[in-house]
Each structure stands twice: as structure tokens, then as C-alpha cells.
Amino acid sequence: MRTIFILLMLCSVLTPMAAQPQPSDSLMPIPSNLQMGTGRLLIDPSFSVGISGNSDPRLQRGVERFLNDLRRQTGMLPLDMKVTEPSKAMLVIRAAHANKEILELGEDESYSLEVSNTGAKLDSPTTLGALHGLQTFLQLVATASDGFAVPALSIQDKPRFPWRGLMIDAGRHFIPLDVLKRNIDGMAAVKLNVLHWHLSENQGFRVESKKFHELHEMGSDGLFYTQEEIRDLIAYARERGIRVMPEFDMPGHSTAWFVGYPELASGPGPYQIERKWGVFDPAMDPTQESTYRFLNDFIGEMAGLFPDQYFHIGGDEVNGKQWDANPKIQEFKRSHGIKNNEDLQAYFNKRVQEIVSKHGKTMVGWDEILRPDLPKNIVVQSWRGQDSLAAAAKQGYRGLLSHGYYVDLMWSAERHYSFDPLGGAGANLSPEEKQRVLGGEACMWGEYVSPENIDSRIWPRTAAIAERLWSPQEVRDMDSMYQRMEKVSRKLDWLGLTHNSGYAPMLRRIANSDDISALRVLADVVEPVKDYNR
């Protein structure tokens, strides 16, 4: 008996202090409004969820996923646990309405969550809000000395910006579907709601086209997504409240198109898939009507494949060298009174915008596209600075901030976190102009990422960007951000993201040994290459 007592004493000494969990320690993004209560709700194998009111199938499946996530996170709940009667459930969800099948920009994503000693209530106007509330609940579940618990509290929450994105560049390096899916799970966990899928580049054209086979057949090294796979990924994201916007970069960044269709280019060709990184000369010929006929057919096909309202045409980094070298293009500029290559690209953008619009979509482009002759319904994605975003808003254009959010540059989370879509020149916008700033997107450019390391580039820093886009502007405490980001990072492990779990195997590979202690010290203390430079 004494032995048992001593063992128990030892256990309680060895068990780390499991004090009352503090929700502000574990939530990212921080909710817009949170009041602590008294006590806590124990989460044990008798835990149950009920759906009252609207029982949208998307919500039902979301609850099944929630239970599975809770199971993984706690390692505990019965596998056969099912959704129960609301009257008997410990967590009762009431979402007033289902969202439309195809998610739109600006859907109501708000929710409220009340947790007491005896149960929890999650209320929301829509399924999307309920899905966000379930993610908040998952983040609140913490180990206590006697099991798992959620602290008693009251949350009213809604996003600051309606567009909270992650761009993944699958053009430079192909990223397999399973890797995209686990990153979509990570996005949902931190309440991001747009996957911006960069699908064509000098180094690869990644989408099956049934109209123009040679785009993917000759431009992808065989590494492309079939249309069936794309529909599957869109459905996967939609289940999690995430829109998928495709990007086909034009007129530059387009060498891979020209391998199969050299007639689209401004130079004679032939073309090979590009094997280096940088800004390259090949660009579409904006002076030929055949270019626009091709794009009309192609965009028409893609508009049918991608249901999202928004369609990204890239538009960045055209160096104009092929245009300068082509006498017919020079003649076109003269005869049409086009003074420079910027104006020629503006002409191209206007023609493409008409095509995108004809196929029922709204055009998005990088900030180079911003020219007053484009209609006001386009969206400008600013990568070159906060000021260009504010300038667009002043001119009546809606915009997204990505400057400051390039996770491939390996900046600190703190540095990303300090950029605000309404910071810099944005702070001086009128309330009406501020409305035009839709949010922002973290950008995962693909030069130096592979399926192995992409998670470690995106996570956990993208969680800090997600907080910037969701939480109130005044949430800015860096220590708190780092502390919470670390917690979220560990929770993402349960979703199969490899940013933590991949580290030791990679070190062991380098060391060719199980003893990685010295190498780990070195790797932990050196800073990563930033901005691709020392």
C-alpha cells in the first residue's frame, strides 16, 4: 500500500502542472470577443454532439470530421461514437442555414460558442460559421490532470476580412494531391478560406485540358492534375469551407504553354520546359487574334472546371524582351498608338478580362495589371507593397495583400505578422475605400519546395498570417502570438502535416546516424537563408 502511495506521489510529481487551461494560450486566430467563465467541461469517452435545427449534409460531415479530429487529438474517444439526439448531446450545434453549394466571397462566417460545466452550445447563421466554431472548440481542448477539458467561456467571433487565402505554387514543383489535402486541413484549422492554386508556370503546366491536350501532355513532364482530381480537390476544400481559385499566369511565366503551342508565343521557338528559376523572356503574343481565340476556348473550359467566381490570370513579371524583338509586335504598337510594353500588357489584360467576364468569372491579377482602363469589378493582388493596395482601393478596385506574406522568403513569423492589409498607406483610406481591401493571402512559391518540405515552409508561420486576417486589428502581441503559434503548430501534427515530424528524419538522413544531437544544435541555431540570399 505504501509502495502504491509513493508511486502515486511520484506520478503526480512527474505529471506536469495541468492548471486551468487558459483559452488565450491555445487559440489562433484569437476570436473577436471572448469572456472567460468559471469551471470547465470535461471531455471524456461519453462526449457527444448533436445537431439541432438545420441539418445540412455538409455540417453533418463536418461534425464527423470534428469527432475524428478530436479522437486523433485526444487518442481516446470511441471510434463508433456517432452524432446523437440534441437533447442528450454535450455539444449542441445550431446552424440556422446551409450555405450555397458553391461558396461565395463574403458569406457569413460568424459563430458563437458557449461552454459551461455541463455542456456547450455552438450557434451560427450558417454552416460555415459552425465549421469555424468546431475548429475553435478543437483548439480549446487541453490536457488536464484528470483527462481532457474545455474551459467555461463565451465566444462571439467573426472574421475581420472575408478573403483569407493561401497560395500554393504547383507550377514550379508539382505538389501531389495528398499534400494539398493535408494543407487544406491545416488551412481549415486556422480559419483560412481560399486556396489560390497557381497552376501554370515556365516550369510546368499542371492541369489536364481536354481542348488543348498538349498543354499538359507536353508541358508537365507527366506531372499534372486530371480534371477528375481537380473536381475531387475542390469538393474536399468546399467541405471544409474553403474556396479554390485557379491561377493561369499570362502573358509571362508561360513557357510551359509554348512547348505544345509555340504559336501562342511572341518569339519563334521551339520551346522546352524551363529548368531554371527567374524571370524569362517568353511571353504570349498580345497582337494576334489567334491568341485570344485560344484563350477564349481555354478559359471557357477552365471556367467550367473551377466553379469559383474568381479567376486569376497572373499578369506579373513580363520583361518585354520577346515583344521588343518581334517586328510585327513593334508594328502593332505603332499602328495602335501603344507607347510602351506596359501599355501593350494593359491592352492584353483588357482583352483577357473581356474573355474572363464573358465566361461569367471575375478577374484577379497581380498588381501589375492595375490600369484605369480595366473595369472596377476586378481584384488586384498586391505583391509589391502595401501602397499599391491602397492605391487600388482609392481608384475603386478591390484588393488583396500578399506583400509581406511570402512564406518562401523564410522571414520570421513576427515579420509576417506585422504586415496589415490596412497598414501603411491603407491606414489613411476612407471607410468606403477600406471596404475594398478584401484581405490577403500567404504565398508559398515553389522554387525550393518539394512534397517533403512544403509543410515546413507553410507551417506554422501561416497560422500567424491567418490570425492577422481573421482577428481584430489590435491583436498584435508578439509574445502571445509566438506562444499560441507553437501550440497550434503541435495540434497540426494530428492532421498529418509534417512540419514537425519531418525534422528528425531529415537530420538523420544528413547525419547518416541516429545520433543527431550535434546536428540538431547546429540546425537550430543557424538562421535559414532569407529572401534567397545571405
Place this chain on the structure above:
Amino acid sequence: MRTIFILLMLCSVLTPMAAQPQPSDSLMPIPSNLQMGTGRLLIDPSFSVGISGNSDPRLQRGVERFLNDLRRQTGMLPLDMKVTEPSKAMLVIRAAHANKEILELGEDESYSLEVSNTGAKLDSPTTLGALHGLQTFLQLVATASDGFAVPALSIQDKPRFPWRGLMIDAGRHFIPLDVLKRNIDGMAAVKLNVLHWHLSENQGFRVESKKFHELHEMGSDGLFYTQEEIRDLIAYARERGIRVMPEFDMPGHSTAWFVGYPELASGPGPYQIERKWGVFDPAMDPTQESTYRFLNDFIGEMAGLFPDQYFHIGGDEVNGKQWDANPKIQEFKRSHGIKNNEDLQAYFNKRVQEIVSKHGKTMVGWDEILRPDLPKNIVVQSWRGQDSLAAAAKQGYRGLLSHGYYVDLMWSAERHYSFDPLGGAGANLSPEEKQRVLGGEACMWGEYVSPENIDSRIWPRTAAIAERLWSPQEVRDMDSMYQRMEKVSRKLDWLGLTHNSGYAPMLRRIANSDDISALRVLADVVEPVKDYNR
């Protein structure tokens, strides 16, 4: 310049010694014959594979997987690397013949592998042998000071036993398909060739039956495999040279059947899915003709679903209590001159064997089924001791050893490794009798496993059992086994198995903290519960 020199010196101090890799350090199972050569083959991004001779699609896909595994393991090779012309390839594979679509027991699995400074040759009579040789090659790839390399050597290899299995119990706890698939990848890596899928238990009936819906609808808590999923898993295993044998345990371990079909049972019912562990009373009624009509229809359906020649009917742990309590069964025994319950089960087994045989399959059962009135073509799986395996062989039956290979008992790898299918009484068998010992199976019983921890129960110890079943009998050095098992264990990380990567997140969950150093020390020094007892 001096700084750079010092940095380089530091690096070379920090870089662990990358001496000439020793293949005997990294191979598991050890090949039957290996001679070291001089030098090594560098594996760099120019690495290429060619297939000469027979180009079986299964081999082609195997080579694609090999390249993908090599990519993951080295983190290096170009994603777009394809199989090339044999004349230009660094590794040339020549497999004389494709195997039949449905794999059979006793296929030729031999191969030879020659590696020199300039290239490698893999020759085999069949695709299966080539797949094994590719796994050997993957294990040989090691980090060197200047990249990755395979040492020059010559291997002639073939398995000692034709049946090298892993049983996974998905009856007690449902194991999702993705978890099964990554374990199949692990099996292929250590040259196991049979997945024995334990599909029904008191706690769950896990297969969709189109003839008897209520088996899976009422007996599984909704956790079952559809027939389409089963076909998919069988195809996945077949691609990797692995047969899939189903087990439907009868007449005991069958409570889950009776929830939907109480008329099959020997007691009145009604029945609920069993929620506890142990040996329970419910058993099929062996005296009713309707039982055999049901089993005939059911086994007929399953014989069509599972293409493997072998069909496991369980047959273990019938306590006879329901039979003793049923007057009609007592009367049947009297009128048929059946003396005891063992004889009654023998009568049942004989009837079931006739059904299995009628549907073109060969019956396998646990060692309780061994009775001289069964035909000699059945296979006996010994869980109660090596002696019963030898006894079966003496009586003319083929057998498998599982006694000593129960990985759920948490024995040391050393203890599993010391059991040999031809050890104990098996050592005294005649050469002809020894031929009847087909091999063995590691057994992963499911009482205390979940999708989260099952990998950590199977791996890496099952790799030691795999070596026992593949390598020559005289391979017995424990230090060498442990050293190589550790290497293989780390390589399995690249296949997505979680036995290593899951440890820290689980400790963090217990600690509710990132600081798991104290808990890790504790967890590392305490021994696991063995045999479910202290």
C-alpha cells in the same frame, strides 16, 4: 578565406563519419548470399532505371514506386525522372517473366543484384523477385560524405519460407484503409508476402456482405470495409507482391454475426456487439443445417470477393458453454455419437471445409482445427506452440508458426526473433515433413490498438520476424539484428509509418507541454506491459 576554412573544418568535425557503408549494417532481412565488392555506386540526380526483357506493367509500376521511395529517402531525385532506355540506365532490371495476376503460394521470389562503381544489375526469374531486389537496393542506399551511395557488392537471394505473413485484427478495433496501406508498404519493405486480414470478431463484423446485409449493418457500428474498398486494398497489396487472405472466425469469436442473425447462434439471443475483451460464450450452432446453408452462401460470396487461394476460418477458443446449455445440441451429440465439444467442433470444421473446398478455396485455421478427419490439403496456423506445428507436419498437414510472433504481447524483438518455425520439435522433422512448414505470421491482435498506435506495435519488431522467415536459419546474431532493425525502422519513416513520429506528439499530449524531456526519460526506461500483465 580563413573564416571559410574554419567553417569547413567545423563542418567536417560536425559531419558524422560517413565511412564506406557496410551492407550488413543496413539490410533486413539479410540476403541468403552476399559478397562485398570494391568501391560504390553514387546515387545522384542523374540516377536512372531501365527495364530490359519482360516489361510487365506490375514491374513498371513497381519501378515508379521505387523511384518515389528513393526520392523520399534521399529527398533529392528529380520528380520528373522517368524510366529510361536500359542501355543508358544506371540500374538495369531484367525480370524473365511476369507473375500470374493472382499471386500463388510458392512463386519464385529469388533475385540477384550486382552493384559496381559504374552501375547495377538486378536479375530475377519473376517480377516478384525484382520487387524484392528493389527493396534491397533501397535499404543499401546510405548517406556518404559526398552524397548517397550503394556499396559495390553481389547478392543472390531467395526466401527460406514461402509464407511470410502479418495478421492484422480489424475485428476488435476497426483499422482504416490508409493505415492498412502504409503497413502493406512496410511489409513490402521487409519482404513479407501475406496480409492475413482478421475480419470478424465478437466486437465487429467488418466486411460488407451483399447477401447478408445485416452482418455489416448491425454488427459493425458502421465501421466496415465496402466490397469496393476491399478490392482496392487487394489490388494495392498485389502490386507490392503481397497476397491477402481473409479470416472469418467461426464457430466462436462470432457474436457480431449474431446481432443481425441470431438464428445462427447456439443460444437464444438477442445479441449485442461485444464491448469487452476475452473469450465469450456465443458460438454458431453446428447442429442445424440452416447454419451450413448460410455459410455456404456467405463463403461463396466471399470466395468471389477475395481471390486468394487460401481462406481462413479461425476456429479458435470455443468454450462450449452455449453448446452445453442447449438441449437440442446435446441431443444431436448423443444421436450422432459425438463424445465431447472438441468432436462437435471437428464435425463443424469438416462441414465448413467441404463448403470452402466447394467454392474452390483451401481452408486455413488456428491449431484447434487439427483433427485427423480433415483432408491433408488444409493449413494449420499454430498459435499455441511450436510442437503443434511439428505434430501437424508429422500428420501430413502444412502449417504456419504464429506462436512466438504475437506482437501485441509487447515482447522484445529478441524474444520473437529466437522462435524458428523449424525450432523446438520442428528441428527433428524429416526433410519431407519440414517442407510442410510453410513459414509463419506475425500477429497484431487488436484489443489495445487504434489507428494511432498500431504502427508502433507492429514496427519495428515485425522486421525481425520477417528476417526469421526470409533469411537463412543460421542468421541469429542479436546485436546485429538490433542494429539493423533500428536502421530499417528509420527507413520505414519515409513510408509514412508513424511508429517513430507518433511518439513525441503523444508525450506532448500527456505532458500538455512542449517540454517532454522528463516524461520521455520515464517512458524510455519503463518496460511496456507484457502479455497484458505486470
